[in-house]
Amino acid sequence: MLESAVNALVSAFIGTALAAATLVLAFVRHDFSLSYVANHSSRELPLGYTLAALWSGQEGSLLLWLLVLTGVGAAALLLNRRLVVDVLPWTVPILAGIAAFFALIPNVVASPFGTQPAPLNGVGMNASLQNPYMMIHPPVLYLGYVSLAIPFAFAMAALLSRRVDERWIVASRRWTLFSWTFLGIAILIGAKWAYESIGWGGYYAWDPVENAALMPWLAATAFLHSVMVQEKKNMLRVWNVVLIALTFSLTLFGTFLTRSGAINSIHSFSQSSIGGWFLALIVVVASGSALLILTRLDDLRTPTRFESLASREAAFLYNNLLLVAFALTMLWGVAFPLLSEALRGEAVTVGPPYYNFFLKVFGLPLLLLMGIGPLLAWRRASLRSVARAAAWPFLLAVAVGAMLLVAGAGSSPPGVIAYTFATFVTGAIVLEFWRGTRARRDLDGSSWAGAFSSLVARNRRRYGGYISHAAVVLLAIGVVGSSAYGSTVTKTLAPGDSTSAAGYSATYLGTTFERGANHDELRGQFLLSYGGESVGVVAAGKNHYNVEQFFSTAVGIHTDWLRAADVMLIGDQFNPDGSVVLKLAVNPLIGLIWLAGIVFLVGSVVAMWPDAREQRQLARRSFEAHVVPVRAR
Amino acid sequence: MILPTILVLTFAVAALLYVTRPLLAAPEPRPPIGSDAMSRRLALVEERDRAVAALRELEFDHRTGKLSERDYRELIGPLRHRAVETLRALELGDREG
Numbered sequence: 001m002l003e004s005a006v007n008a009l010v011s012a013f014i015g016t017a018l019a020a021a022t023l024v025l026a027f028v029r030h031d032f033s034l035s036y037v038a039n040h041s042s043r044e045l046p047l048g049y050t051l052a053a054l055w056s057g058q059e060g061s062l063l064l065w066l067l068v069l070t071g072v073g074a075a076a077l078l079l080n081r082r083l084v085v086d087v088l089p090w091t092v093p094i095l096a097g098i099a100a101f102f103a104l105i106p107n108v109v110a111s112p113f114g115t116q117p118a119p120l121n122g123v124g125m126n127a128s129l130q131n132p133y134m135m136i137h138p139p140v141l142y143l144g145y146v147s148l149a150i151p152f153a154f155a156m157a158a159l160l161s162r163r164v165d166e167r168w169i170v171a172s173r174r175w176t177l178f179s180w181t182f183l184g185i186a187i188l189i190g191a192k193w194a195y196e197s198i199g200w201g202g203y204y205a206w207d208p209v210e211n212a213a214l215m216p217w218l219a220a221t222a223f224l225h226s227v228m229v230q231e232k233k234n235m236l237r238v239w240n241v242v243l244i245a246l247t248f249s250l251t252l253f254g255t256f257l258t259r260s261g262a263i264n265s266i267h268s269f270s271q272s273s274i275g276g277w278f279l280a281l282i283v284v285v286a287s288g289s290a291l292l293i294l295t296r297l298d299d300l301r302t303p304t305r306f307e308s309l310a311s312r313e314a315a316f317l318y319n320n321l322l323l324v325a326f327a328l329t330m331l332w333g334v335a336f337p338l339l340s341e342a343l344r345g346e347a348v349t350v351g352p353p354y355y356n357f358f359l360k361v362f363g364l365p366l367l368l369l370m371g372i373g374p375l376l377a378w379r380r381a382s383l384r385s386v387a388r389a390a391a392w393p394f395l396l397a398v399a400v401g402a403m404l405l406v407a408g409a410g411s412s413p414p415g416v417i418a419y420t421f422a423t424f425v426t427g428a429i430v431l432e433f434w435r436g437t438r439a440r441r442d443l444d445g446s447s448w449a450g451a452f453s454s455l456v457a458r459n460r461r462r463y464g465g466y467i468s469h470a471a472v473v474l475l476a477i478g479v480v481g482s483s484a485y486g487s488t489v490t491k492t493l494a495p496g497d498s499t500s501a502a503g504y505s506a507t508y509l510g511t512t513f514e515r516g517a518n519h520d521e522l523r524g525q526f527l528l529s530y531g532g533e534s535v536g537v538v539a540a541g542k543n544h545y546n547v548e549q550f551f552s553t554a555v556g557i558h559t560d561w562l563r564a565a566d567v568m569l570i571g572d573q574f575n576p577d578g579s580v581v582l583k584l585a586v587n588p589l590i591g592l593i594w595l596a597g598i599v600f601l602v603g604s605v606v607a608m609w610p611d612a613r614e615q616r617q618l619a620r621r622s623f624e625a626h627v628v629p630v631r632a633r
Numbered sequence: 634m635i636l637p638t639i640l641v642l643t644f645a646v647a648a649l650l651y652v653t654r655p656l657l658a659a660p661e662p663r664p665p666i667g668s669d670a671m672s673r674r675l676a677l678v679e680e681r682d683r684a685v686a687a688l689r690e691l692e693f694d695h696r697t698g699k700l701s702e703r704d705y706r707e708l709i710g711p712l713r714h715r716a717v718e719t720l721r722a723l724e725l726g727d728r729e730g
């Protein structure tokens with residue numbers, strides 16, 4: 001029966017893949033008798049965007065949701081069928097139930113296969129989506145977002161079957177790491193897209209839909225830390241299932257935000273009637289999991305307690321509290337305007353100052369904890385041990401903080417604090433690798449390289465995690481640099497006029513006009529110089545999409561590797577008299593944000609890499625538990 | 634219109650056969666689903682592994698300078714005791730069958 005159910009989910013994946021392939025084929029053949037194809041593409045649309053048009057609208061996005069869900073669901077069941085054999089009979093129906101919901105919507109409420117008399121041409125794709133990032137951001141985001149259903153299914157199945165041993169937690173941890181990696185990369189790709197294309201000069205606007213991706217990522221981050229406490233000390237078992245349920249509920253809430261049209265966002269492309277369906281699903285998932293957790297409290301509780309407030313596990317707990325508090329604060333910021341509109345009929349906006357305030361309140365202690373946590377021993381650490389372990393990173397951080405103050409960075413106190421903490425974390429990470437390698441070398445008698453390799457191989461999750469911490473440090477440096485120490489000027493320039501910011505000067509040379517395949521390009525040409533020396537000519541302007549009758553901004557970016565800064569030129573407005581309203585922004589250290597993405601990916605791959613020792617241990621445990629021992633005579 | 638209908642029907646029949654095949658075939662030996670006794674034993678095995686891992690971790694934390702000699706000496710005793718207790722409990726379970 002179980003195998004039949006697994007096969008049913010595999011069949012659902014193949015069926016959904018065929019449906020998606022059919023829709024893609026209809027796009028390629030310009031079959032405008034399908035309303036969805038006609039509303040999201042045109043004959044002039046380049047092939048890459050034509051293929052990506054599958055997920056450019058509501059109906060296709062829901063089909064993609066279903067495709068990813070059935071795909072990763074089938075993969076998870078096939079890959080984990082031995083590890084979680086006891087909970088599989090409940091995992092399959094939970095995944096199938098979620099898949100049934102996401103199959104119902106495109107079949108009944110918002111079908112991508114609705115037909116109409118075929119027009120000669122389609123209305124084209126939303127011009128703001130006609131960007132190379134469009135081809136990669138949504139699928140990567142969906143892989144991260146949707147696959148969070150897998151740990152949720154394992155967790156709920158473990159509770160339903162009352163098999164709350166460590167096996168489900170191993171399977172859930174692996175899949176959460178997978179989802180977390182894709183979601184994190186997708187958020188960064190989205191940020192790069194916004195930075196290079198949207199034309200407002202930033203990369204993250206605290207838009208509700210951006211927050212909708214960040215909230216489950218934060219909750220998943222909390223889980224990936226607290227799960228270590230459960231695996232090492234058999235603690236936080238209730239907390240971990242709560243985190244998994246919260247994470248999945250947040251993904252559903254995010255889907256509701258994006259797909260219902262309930263909010264005004266750059267990501268909300270349609271108004272639709274599916275909001276009620278999603279709200280009902282969120283209520284069922286949230287209340288159902290809460291009820292299940294409450295009825296299984298006795299199975300989950302353990303007598304183990306924290307031995308000290310200064311220990312690795314305590315640091316994980318503090319980190320969890322901060323991460324969840326930040327996620328819930330964001331949730332309140334996103335939900336408040338919706339509630340205000342629904343209950344009081346008042347339109348309220350929660351803007352960046354709210355989120356920036358809480359980013360400092362929760363983010364700075366989190367950054368510091370990233371440095372302190374790894375230096376603490378499990379169980380307990382005396383003050384003297386902590387002081388000794390943290391001495392070098394502390395001294396380094398204080399020295400860097402003092403140098404920054406001398407260099408004039410004190411204009412932003414949170415900036416100096418963040419950089420001081422970032423230095424402390426970097427020092428702690430380097431020290432961890434150094435001390436670990438030295439200890440491994442003493443134990444094995446191997447070379448430094450061999451000891452380092454053995455150190456990482458023996459605990460990929462820990463050292464992969466440290467690499468991810470390094471990525472967060474780079475991210476923090478980039479975010480602080482560009483937001484706290486950036487410069488922006490906006491000025492109307494006639495040809496020959498100049499404007500300057502942070503030592504860079506842009507001189508307006510004139511405009512050019514070119515016809516592209518499906519759009520016209522109007523560009524202002526600007527001579528960029530630094531300290532009187534020419535850097536080059538940078539173009540910035542507007543694109544006009546003829547079929548869609550839409551203007552988009554084409555941002556000009558010059559990356560100055562020597563000074564670690566981006567110079568951004570945005571032609572806000574081109575006037576009939578030949579003048580242009582130019583926004584010139586200098587964003588120091590912003591390149592580190594994109595570098596953080598690469599380092600994050602490396603850390604995640606190291607942490608995710610299959611661990612043969614763990615596999616052997618799990619197999620041995622299962623064997624020992626299932627084999628009836630031979631009695632001694 | 635005929636070709637798509639044939640393709641859809643072919644897929645439906647293939648899927649139906651794929652889904653029902655395990656129900657019609659002779660059952661293959663699969664890993665047994667655990668009883669409560671097995672769950673209790675598994676919990677003890679996990680506890681033993683945790684205790685051994687904790688001892689290794691303590692040793693490593695000591696070597697990397699995160700634990701003072703005094704803390705190490707204070708912590709290693711109870712951990713060893715826990716590991717031995719878990720092994721005894723497992724052994725007792727084995728004897729009782």
